[in-house]
Amino acid sequence: MKKFEIDARKLDCPKPLLRTKKALAEEDFNLLTVLVDNVPARENVCRFLKHSGFTPQWSEQDGDFLITVQREDSADSDAAAGKPEKSAAEVTSPSPQAEAPGGKTVLIASNRIGLGEKELGKLLLKGYLYTLTQLDEMPGTLIFMNSGVKTCLDDSDSLEDLRLLESRGVEILVCGTCLEFIGVRERLGVGRVSNMYEITSSLHGPAGVISFT
Amino acid sequence: MTNPDKLTTYSRFSGCGAKLGPQVLDKALCGLSQPERPEVLADFKGSEDAGVYRISEDTALVQTVDFFPPIVDDPYLFGAIAAANSLSDIYAMGGRPVSAVNILCYPEEDLPVEYLRKIMEGALQVLEEAETALLGGHSVNDKELKFGFAVNGVIHPDQIIRNNTPRPGDSLILTKALGTGTINTALRAEMASEEAVKRAEAGMRRLNRKAGALLHKYEARACTDITGFGLAGHMAEMALDSGCNLILNTPQIPLLPEVYDYIAMGLIPAGTYNNRTFRLACIKNHQEAAPELLDLIFDPQTSGGLLISLPAEKAQAFLDELDQEDASVIGTVAEGEGGIILNA
Numbered sequence: 001m002k003k004f005e006i007d008a009r010k011l012d013c014p015k016p017l018l019r020t021k022k023a024l025a026e027e028d029f030n031l032l033t034v035l036v037d038n039v040p041a042r043e044n045v046c047r048f049l050k051h052s053g054f055t056p057q058w059s060e061q062d063g064d065f066l067i068t069v070q071r072e073d074s075a076d077s078d079a080a081a082g083k084p085e086k087s088a089a090e091v092t093s094p095s096p097q098a099e100a101p102g103g104k105t106v107l108i109a110s111n112r113i114g115l116g117e118k119e120l121g122k123l124l125l126k127g128y129l130y131t132l133t134q135l136d137e138m139p140g141t142l143i144f145m146n147s148g149v150k151t152c153l154d155d156s157d158s159l160e161d162l163r164l165l166e167s168r169g170v171e172i173l174v175c176g177t178c179l180e181f182i183g184v185r186e187r188l189g190v191g192r193v194s195n196m197y198e199i200t201s202s203l204h205g206p207a208g209v210i211s212f213t
Numbered sequence: 214m215t216n217p218d219k220l221t222t223y224s225r226f227s228g229c230g231a232k233l234g235p236q237v238l239d240k241a242l243c244g245l246s247q248p249e250r251p252e253v254l255a256d257f258k259g260s261e262d263a264g265v266y267r268i269s270e271d272t273a274l275v276q277t278v279d280f281f282p283p284i285v286d287d288p289y290l291f292g293a294i295a296a297a298n299s300l301s302d303i304y305a306m307g308g309r310p311v312s313a314v315n316i317l318c319y320p321e322e323d324l325p326v327e328y329l330r331k332i333m334e335g336a337l338q339v340l341e342e343a344e345t346a347l348l349g350g351h352s353v354n355d356k357e358l359k360f361g362f363a364v365n366g367v368i369h370p371d372q373i374i375r376n377n378t379p380r381p382g383d384s385l386i387l388t389k390a391l392g393t394g395t396i397n398t399a400l401r402a403e404m405a406s407e408e409a410v411k412r413a414e415a416g417m418r419r420l421n422r423k424a425g426a427l428l429h430k431y432e433a434r435a436c437t438d439i440t441g442f443g444l445a446g447h448m449a450e451m452a453l454d455s456g457c458n459l460i461l462n463t464p465q466i467p468l469l470p471e472v473y474d475y476i477a478m479g480l481i482p483a484g485t486y487n488n489r490t491f492r493l494a495c496i497k498n499h500q501e502a503a504p505e506l507l508d509l510i511f512d513p514q515t516s517g518g519l520l521i522s523l524p525a526e527k528a529q530a531f532l533d534e535l536d537q538e539d540a541s542v543i544g545t546v547a548e549g550e551g552g553i554i555l556n557a
Contacts, residue, residue: 013398013482044480
């Protein structure tokens with residue numbers, strides 16, 4: 001277990017975030033800790049780590065905050081050999097090194113699965129999302145684009161399933177442009193409105209991506 | 214001298230983000246008073262942008278002071294932005310600036326005198342645009358560079374436009390795009406795009422002169438300029454002091470490029486957190502708002518636009534004559550209990 005520690009106390013924003021960014025890019029570690037002494041720095045660093053595909057956690061220590069994240073793809077990590085194989089051929093952009101914490105990214109760019117029968121396609125998507133709630137290993141992020149965003153509206157058949165997934169920590173990103181285009185932004189029932197930048201970052205991030213056609 | 218071409222490394226904070234926290238100021242000033250003088254038409258007791266003092270039947274003096282650490286690396290541009298920012302409070306009161314004196318804290322040992330020269334050139338260029346005379350100034354040798362002006366303006370005593378007099382039914386106009394604090398933070402992190410920086414700089418450099426000059430013509434009822442407390446912070450003052458509800462139509466807020474992306478990445482100035490802590494409760498439906506939206510509307514602005522409350526039927530004509538593409542109607546005024554309501 002390689003640990004890399006950053007002491008970012010007494011540094012003004014955005015320096016704690018910069019140190020963290022540098023460490024992500026240059027350091028080889030399994031465990032990264034960032035010590036900060038104020039709430040803005042804690043929030044900014046956590047948000048940056050999350051945006052970079054990690055699952056940061058923090059705890060309070062004598063008035064300071066210790067932020068920790070784990071990375072499993074340390075270059076010479078013994079654990080890497082024992083990792084489970086990636087599942088199925090649906091992985092369209094295999095992760096370069098390893099899974100990001102929290103599992104794969106799933107891109108849902110339609111309100112149904114498959115191009116054939118429309119009603120069947122909708123049932124399949126509903127069934128897929130329900131099945132996700134029953135799995136032990138959940139995806140890290142669900143991205144909804146194009147007519148897929150309808151799945152996240154307040155009258156969606158899958159609303160409860162998606163809310164359940166969100167409450168268990170699955171990040172649900174809903175394309176803001178798509179909501180605007182279809183004119184349903186005010187009816188969003190679950191998930192967080194996102195932008196192309198964040199969605200692209202997630203698709204190109206370390207997590208494997210599953211997408212349906 | 215570490216890196217002389219990076220002016221922003223000569224301060225810990227940037228622009229209006231360097232303000233003392235609103236809680237600190239409130240605590241320090243709370244309960245302080247001075248003898249009543251009939252000539253004083255506005256002083257520090259309200260949350261007006263500038264003080265106003267009547268000197269004759271038809272003339273009042275509008276006074277304000279503003280100075281801050283570098284927000285950009287280019288000295289000429291920093292001088293220009295500092296001047297535009299200092300003049301803004303006069304325009305926000307409906308006044309016309311006439312004269313200015315300079316306030317300067319300069320790291321004599323660390324920065325060459327040519328930099329100071331450029332800062333002054335940038336400032337003078339803007340003062341000239343504003344037809345405002347520079348009368349003098351005062352300097353201090355200081356580790357951290359700070360620069361700005363005390364400005365005097367004039368106004369007819371009956372024509373003062375306060376920030377607490379919006380009326381139900383009014384439209385709210387914002388005259389500059391939002392996000393300078395976030396973009397400045399991204400710039401310091403060397404993560405800001407050229408386009409975002411360029412647009413932010415152009416906005417900060419621009420005087421609020423034209424918007425200010427149109428206030429009376431279009432019967433503006435209330436006005437304030439958006440600076441360190443962020444859009445929501447300054448709206449809160451307008452709402453609390455008037456008892457009106459301000460409805461903010463969030464999709465209509467003009468934005469600088471990539472601001473939301475930087476916010477999502479955590480490139481958020483510390484001032485945003487102070488502003489949010491202080492005024493979040495003023496937003497009646499803040500629980501339903503996305504955290505990114507709150508970070509945006511509490512983003513501390515440097516040399517921000519004017520927030521104007523004017524009769525709804527005048528709004529379009531005002532925007533047409535102002536002819537600035539980053540100005541927009543962003544909301545309305547309603548009867549209420551002095552809060553802000555976000556409307557997606």
